[in-house]
Amino acid sequence: MHKGEPTWWQDALTHFENDPIMGECIRTYGSEGLQGRGDLFYTIVRSIIGQQISVIAAESIWNRFETMVGIVTPENVRKFSKEDIASCGITRPKSGYILGLANDAENLLNFPYSTTSTQDIQKHLIQFKGVGPWTAEMVMIFAILLPDIYSPKDIGLVNAIKRLFPEVETMEQAEEVAKRWAPYRTMACWYLWRTLDPIPVEY
Missing domain, CATH: 1.10.1670.40 (Endonuclease Iii, domain 2)
Incomplete structure (x- = not known):
């Protein structure tokens, strides 16, 4: 990335x-x-938190989540329960999705994003629970930095x-x-x- x-x-x-x-x-x-962060897991978690809420609300919730977790890595997220994650203001379904992605991080991250078509990247991403087309598009914009x-x-x-x-x-x-x-x-x-x-x- x-x-x-x-x-x-x-x-x-x-x-x-x-x-x-x-x-x-x-x-x-x-x-x-x-500006790309070079961190797909960070971007996908932040995108899930931002689903269907305002930019300002998402920023506030993200700050609470990041304060609790520290550096947002699969390893650090796995230290917390779904209830812990929800306590940051994240809905219970989203909390489950985030924990699920942390537990399945190897399958999520070990994929040839840089050499794969947009359509196949989207197909790969939306197989993970909580990741729909919008979230996949945010990942392609903010993490993979595809131009179009x-x-x-x-x-x-x-x-x-x-x-x-x-x-x-x-x-x-x-x-x-x-x-x-x-x-x-x-x-x-x-x-x-x-x-x-x-x-x-x-x-």
Whole structure:
């Protein structure tokens, strides 16, 4: 897993220089953006915690969880019970998913992510309980740093596109709009989220 700025980030900035939407976003929010942690387990756990809650709520719960666990590794997570994890404000189902991933970390992590297609990465990830398409997409954006990922059911992305394109009414229409930002839809997602939240999205 790559740490720091994605290898394609500078190329994407150049690609979007004259894009009326992304170019303006880059000028508004700056050219520094997505940073990889190089830690897939960390990202997948943080994504599960962030499922269907606001960025601010997820940040608060994550901070409590990280304070309890310390460095978020499978070994450290396995030291705690489902009840311990839930005490951080995480729902009981999510607590079970996180513990399950820690217990099955070898199967989760020992996979050729860097040489596998997007579709096969998603198939691999969603076989783990608690990991659906959205969580898999967050992992592909924030851990694997693939350049052209769009998450069609992410409410934040849909709302950001609706604000920029008032004629858009549905998720399907938003997904169609996002196609204009290929082959760097990952960068587009990062800047679309920035238009909504004072805290940069991080998983």
